Amino acid sequence: MKNKIGIIISREYAERVSKKSFIITTILMPVLMLLMMVAPALIMNFTTQEAKTIGVIDRTGVLFPLLESSENIQLVNSDLPVDSIKAGATGGSCSGYLIIGEDAVVNPQSTAIRLFMDGPTTMEMEQYLTGQVSKAIETVRLQSYDINNLQEILDNVKANVTLITQRTDKADNAETMSGSISFAIGLVMAFVLYMFLIMYGQMVMTSIIEEKNNRVLELVVTSVRPFQLMMGKILGVGLVAVTQVLIWGVLLALMAAFVVPMVMPETAMAEMASYQAGTMDVTADNYELISTLSSLTSVGFIVEMLVYTTIFLLGGFLLYASIFAAIGSAVDNVQDASQLTSFAMIPIIIALICSTSIANAPMSTMATWLSIIPFTSPMVMMTRIPFGIPMWEIIVSIVVLFASFALMVWLAGKIYRVGIFMYGKKPTIKDLIRWARYK
Amino acid sequence: MDKNLLQVKNVSKAFTNHLALDDVSLNVPEGKVYGLLGPNGAGKTTLLRIINHITAPDSGEVLFDGHALTGADVDHIGYLPEERGLYKKMKVGEQAIFFARLKGLSRADATRQLKQWFDHFGIADWWNRKVEELSKGMAQKVQFIVTVLHHPRLLIFDEPFSGFDPINANLLKSEMLKLRDEGTTIIFSTHNMSSVETLCDNITLINKSRNILSGNVADLRREFGQGRYTLAFNGDGTELKEMLDKMARVETVAPGTDPSTGISLPSTTLALKLNEGVTPRDVIAAANERVEIASFNPLVPSMDNIFIETVERNNRQRKNEE
Structure with a gap:
C-alpha cells in the first residue's frame, strides 16, 4: 500500500518538475530578484544628468567662498545684472543663476534668495542649493560670535554613534543582527511563504479538479484508495515546492560564498573577515554596514533560514493543501471553487497583513498567539525567526502545525472520498461537513 | 454447482x-x-x-x-x-x-x-x-x-x-x-x-x-418463453383475433395488409402469450377452423423483451405498494 503512494508521488513529482514552466521559474526567479536589487542602482546610473553650472550672484560678499560645488552642480561666481538674467540674456555660459540678497545672513526667510533657471529644476538641485546656502549662513553666523578654536570645538562636539545589540538570552551574549535587518528579512520571508502557500496549495486544487473533470480519477481509484491518491498528490506537489526552495537556497548560498567575494572590494572583504574573527574595531565608521553584510552573506545564516523555511513551508503547505484538496474534490471547475477558496485563504492574508506589525513587535502577545495557531503560524514564525526567538516557541509551533495537518488531512480525506464522485452541483460548506460525516 | x-x-x-x-x-x-x-x-x-x-x-x-x-x-x-x-x-x-x-x-x-x-x-x-x-x-x-x-x-x-x-x-x-x-x-x-x-x-x-x-x-x-408462440396465417383474421383475445394476450407482429398501401401481404403474424390453462392445441384448433395456418412456433424472447417486461411489471408493483 505504501508503495502505491510512492508511485503516485513519483508521477506527480515527475510531471511537474519536468514542466518547462517549473524549470524557467526556478532559474529565473533568483535572477529576477537579483535584478530587482540591482535595478535601482542601474536606473540611477542611466538617469544621471550632465553637470550643470550655476552662476552665483552673491550680494552679501561672504557666502560664495563657503559654497561647495558637487559632481553634478558647478557653482561659479557671477556678476551679471539681474535685469539681463530675467530677460534671459545671459550669454549661455550658465544654465541657472542663484541670487543671494544682501540681508541673506540676517534674514534668510525673506525672499532674498532666488534661483533663475532656463528650464525645469530638479528636486536634487533645489535641495543641494538650499543645503549649501543654509550651511554657509550657519557658518557665517557662528563666526560672528567670535569664539576661539571654533572649528576644533565643532569637530569635538560631533558624535557618531554605533549601536551594537547583544542578547542576554543567548550564549556568550551573542551579537545579533540589527532590528532593521531582521525586520526586512522577516517581511521578505513572510511574503515568500505567502506566495508558496497560495501557489502550491492552488496547484493541488486545480490538479484535482482536472483529474475529476477528465474522469481519469475514476480509473485511478480502482487501483488505489481515494485517500492514498489524495495523499500522494499532496506529497508529490509538496516535494516540488521543497525542491524549488532548496534550489533557490543553494543558489543563494553559492552566490554568498563565491559571487559576493568576487564583486566586493577587497578592503570590505578584509573588514568582514576581521568582523567574523571578532577583531574588528567597533568604532570603525562602517561597522554597522560590515556587520550586516557579513551576517547576510554568512552561509551558516542562510542554511539556518533555509531549514526553517523548509519546515514551515512544508507544514503550512500540507495543512493548506489538505484544505484545497477537499475543495478541489467537491467542485467541477475552478469558478465554482472561488467562494470556498477565498474562505480558506483568509488566514493566509491575515497573516500577511499582520506581518508588518509582528516584525515591529516580534515578542508581542499577538505575535505569540498567531505563531501557535496553525493557519497563520508558518508565515508569522518566518517573520519572527530572524529576530531570534526562544527555541521552545519554534518547537511548539512546529508540533501544533504538523498535528493540525494530520487532523485536517484526515478530514479532507473523508470529504474527498465523497466529493470526487459528485458532479454537477456547486457544494456549500454545509455539504462538505455532511460529506465528512458519511461512513 | x-x-x-x-x-x-x-x-x-x-x-x-x-x-x-x-x-x-x-x-x-x-x-x-x-x-x-x-x-x-x-x-x-x-x-x-x-x-x-x-x-x-x-x-x-x-x-x-x-x-x-x-x-x-x-x-x-x-x-x-x-x-x-x-x-x-x-x-x-x-x-x-x-x-x-x-x-x-x-x-x-x-x-x-x-x-x-x-x-x-x-x-x-x-x-x-x-x-x-x-x-x-x-x-x-x-x-x-x-x-x-x-x-x-x-x-x-x-x-x-x-x-x-x-x-x-x-x-x-x-x-x-x-x-x-x-x-x-x-x-x-x-x-x-x-x-x-x-x-x-x-x-x-x-x-x-x-x-x-x-x-x-x-x-x-x-422460462420467459413459456406460453409464448408465434402464429402466422393467411386469410382474414378478424374473427380469429376476437376468438384469441379470450385465450391469450395478442400482439400483431406483421399485419396481413400493408397499412400505408393497402396491398395484401402473404401472411399475418401474431405473437401470443397464452392465458393460464390454455394449451397450444386449443389455439391451433381455434385457428384451424377460421384461417389457413402458415406456421406455429414457440417464441424465444429476446433479452430486450425480458428487460422491458420485467422492469415495467416491477414499476407497476412498486407504484401499487406506494
Missing part, C-alpha cells in the same frame, strides 16, 4: 436523498460472464464501486473468493469504469506503465506485457504519443489494456461498449470471451441487450436499487 468467486450479500447503500442499493444480493460464479442490467440510475455503478472497494456499503457484505473483501483484493480485480479518462499530457506508454504499477506490476514486467498487448491491438506506434492526440476510441483501447494487464481474477466492465464503433466492439467482445476461456470471471453492466445474449452466462437485473431478477440467461429465456 460452480464455485462463486464473488458473493454480494444483502448490500444496502444510502446517499443523502435516496437509497442507491436496497438489500441487493447476487452470486457470481467463477469463470463465467455475468451481466448486470438495469435502467439508468438503478444503482449499478454504486454496486460496482462497492465491489471495487471504492465505497463502503452501509450494511451487508461482499465476499471475494470466500472471504470478506479487503483492500488487498483490489489487486486481483480489474475495473473499467463507465466514465473514464487518462492524463492528457502524459505519454501513452508511460501512462500505461503507471497504471500497471499501481496494480502491483514491476516496471519491467509492465513494459514487456504492455508491448505485447500494444502489438496485439496494432497500436505499437502510439507508445510515445501524448494521450491528448488520441481519439476517444483509441484511448478506450489503452484503457482496456490497462484494465486486463495484471491478469486479474475478476474483471469488471461498466458499460464497456459505449463509445466503441461496431468493429472495436466486436474486438472487445472476442477479447472478453478469450479471457473467460482462460478462466477469468467477468462482470459487466450494459444497456446493450444483444451483447448480453451473446456474452453472458448469468444476469442480474436491478431496478430502482433492488435486485428484481437473477439467473442463468438460457434458463431465463426459456
Whole structure:
C-alpha cells in the first residue's frame, strides 16, 4: 500500500518538475530578484544628468567662498545684472543663476534668495542649493560670535554613534543582527511563504479538479484508495515546492560564498573577515554596514533560514493543501471553487497583513498567539525567526502545525472520498461537513 | 454447482436523498460472464464501486473468493469504469506503465506485457504519443489494456461498449470471451441487450436499487418463453383475433395488409402469450377452423423483451405498494 503512494508521488513529482514552466521559474526567479536589487542602482546610473553650472550672484560678499560645488552642480561666481538674467540674456555660459540678497545672513526667510533657471529644476538641485546656502549662513553666523578654536570645538562636539545589540538570552551574549535587518528579512520571508502557500496549495486544487473533470480519477481509484491518491498528490506537489526552495537556497548560498567575494572590494572583504574573527574595531565608521553584510552573506545564516523555511513551508503547505484538496474534490471547475477558496485563504492574508506589525513587535502577545495557531503560524514564525526567538516557541509551533495537518488531512480525506464522485452541483460548506460525516 | 468467486450479500447503500442499493444480493460464479442490467440510475455503478472497494456499503457484505473483501483484493480485480479518462499530457506508454504499477506490476514486467498487448491491438506506434492526440476510441483501447494487464481474477466492465464503433466492439467482445476461456470471471453492466445474449452466462437485473431478477440467461429465456408462440396465417383474421383475445394476450407482429398501401401481404403474424390453462392445441384448433395456418412456433424472447417486461411489471408493483 505504501508503495502505491510512492508511485503516485513519483508521477506527480515527475510531471511537474519536468514542466518547462517549473524549470524557467526556478532559474529565473533568483535572477529576477537579483535584478530587482540591482535595478535601482542601474536606473540611477542611466538617469544621471550632465553637470550643470550655476552662476552665483552673491550680494552679501561672504557666502560664495563657503559654497561647495558637487559632481553634478558647478557653482561659479557671477556678476551679471539681474535685469539681463530675467530677460534671459545671459550669454549661455550658465544654465541657472542663484541670487543671494544682501540681508541673506540676517534674514534668510525673506525672499532674498532666488534661483533663475532656463528650464525645469530638479528636486536634487533645489535641495543641494538650499543645503549649501543654509550651511554657509550657519557658518557665517557662528563666526560672528567670535569664539576661539571654533572649528576644533565643532569637530569635538560631533558624535557618531554605533549601536551594537547583544542578547542576554543567548550564549556568550551573542551579537545579533540589527532590528532593521531582521525586520526586512522577516517581511521578505513572510511574503515568500505567502506566495508558496497560495501557489502550491492552488496547484493541488486545480490538479484535482482536472483529474475529476477528465474522469481519469475514476480509473485511478480502482487501483488505489481515494485517500492514498489524495495523499500522494499532496506529497508529490509538496516535494516540488521543497525542491524549488532548496534550489533557490543553494543558489543563494553559492552566490554568498563565491559571487559576493568576487564583486566586493577587497578592503570590505578584509573588514568582514576581521568582523567574523571578532577583531574588528567597533568604532570603525562602517561597522554597522560590515556587520550586516557579513551576517547576510554568512552561509551558516542562510542554511539556518533555509531549514526553517523548509519546515514551515512544508507544514503550512500540507495543512493548506489538505484544505484545497477537499475543495478541489467537491467542485467541477475552478469558478465554482472561488467562494470556498477565498474562505480558506483568509488566514493566509491575515497573516500577511499582520506581518508588518509582528516584525515591529516580534515578542508581542499577538505575535505569540498567531505563531501557535496553525493557519497563520508558518508565515508569522518566518517573520519572527530572524529576530531570534526562544527555541521552545519554534518547537511548539512546529508540533501544533504538523498535528493540525494530520487532523485536517484526515478530514479532507473523508470529504474527498465523497466529493470526487459528485458532479454537477456547486457544494456549500454545509455539504462538505455532511460529506465528512458519511461512513 | 460452480464455485462463486464473488458473493454480494444483502448490500444496502444510502446517499443523502435516496437509497442507491436496497438489500441487493447476487452470486457470481467463477469463470463465467455475468451481466448486470438495469435502467439508468438503478444503482449499478454504486454496486460496482462497492465491489471495487471504492465505497463502503452501509450494511451487508461482499465476499471475494470466500472471504470478506479487503483492500488487498483490489489487486486481483480489474475495473473499467463507465466514465473514464487518462492524463492528457502524459505519454501513452508511460501512462500505461503507471497504471500497471499501481496494480502491483514491476516496471519491467509492465513494459514487456504492455508491448505485447500494444502489438496485439496494432497500436505499437502510439507508445510515445501524448494521450491528448488520441481519439476517444483509441484511448478506450489503452484503457482496456490497462484494465486486463495484471491478469486479474475478476474483471469488471461498466458499460464497456459505449463509445466503441461496431468493429472495436466486436474486438472487445472476442477479447472478453478469450479471457473467460482462460478462466477469468467477468462482470459487466450494459444497456446493450444483444451483447448480453451473446456474452453472458448469468444476469442480474436491478431496478430502482433492488435486485428484481437473477439467473442463468438460457434458463431465463426459456422460462420467459413459456406460453409464448408465434402464429402466422393467411386469410382474414378478424374473427380469429376476437376468438384469441379470450385465450391469450395478442400482439400483431406483421399485419396481413400493408397499412400505408393497402396491398395484401402473404401472411399475418401474431405473437401470443397464452392465458393460464390454455394449451397450444386449443389455439391451433381455434385457428384451424377460421384461417389457413402458415406456421406455429414457440417464441424465444429476446433479452430486450425480458428487460422491458420485467422492469415495467416491477414499476407497476412498486407504484401499487406506494
